[in-house]
Amino acid sequence: MKRIATAVTNGITKAEKVFAFIAFLLILGALSADVIGREIAGHGVFGAVKFAVYALIYCAMAGFGVATATGSHLRPKFLDKVVPDALTPVALRLGQFASAAILVMLAWAGLTFVELGMMLEERDVTLDVLIWPVQLAIPLGFALSALRHVIYGIWLDLLPVEQGVAE
Numbered sequence: 001m002k003r004i005a006t007a008v009t010n011g012i013t014k015a016e017k018v019f020a021f022i023a024f025l026l027i028l029g030a031l032s033a034d035v036i037g038r039e040i041a042g043h044g045v046f047g048a049v050k051f052a053v054y055a056l057i058y059c060a061m062a063g064f065g066v067a068t069a070t071g072s073h074l075r076p077k078f079l080d081k082v083v084p085d086a087l088t089p090v091a092l093r094l095g096q097f098a099s100a101a102i103l104v105m106l107a108w109a110g111l112t113f114v115e116l117g118m119m120l121e122e123r124d125v126t127l128d129v130l131i132w133p134v135q136l137a138i139p140l141g142f143a144l145s146a147l148r149h150v151i152y153g154i155w156l157d158l159l160p161v162e163q164g165v166a167e
Contacts (some may be wrong), residue, residue: 009157012147016144027052062137072162072163080104100124100146100150114138118132
């Protein structure tokens with residue numbers, strides 16, 4: 001089971017990295033085309049900025065998952081020494097499950113948000129596209145990170161080594 005969990009988390013992380021990279025390229029392409037159009041033709045590309053914002057939402061949510069998978073989230077560390085060493089595994093496990101619970105709530109709220117957009121058939125005024133497919137990145141990103149935290153809570157040895165700067 002642990003092997004399956006490892007394969008799932010690795011697969012999700014690879015997909016999120018590819019997705020974030022493609023979204024970033026789309027942002028770069030849209031904004032570059034807009035700027036070049038303004039400089040050369042005197043007007044930008046219609047809807048380019050709005051498209052870039054939508055791609056940014058996908059990029060950000062995929063990046064959120066990558067940060068979870070690589071231990072790159074910022075977190076307060078001032079209470080790390082409060083828990084005795086003997087209870088560190090318990091505290092880590094509880095922290096993972098608490099993080100998962102928070103992310104499940106955020107995913108649920110995001111899904112409710114998406115359902116409302118679907119029900120109202122809300123469209124972007126500039127691009128005339130449905131907005132809910134863009135909004136769907138929010139609950140999906142939170143849900144995938146919640147899944148990771150559940151897996152990390154079950155198998156602490158799968159927890160990524162924390163990245164980041166010293167305090």
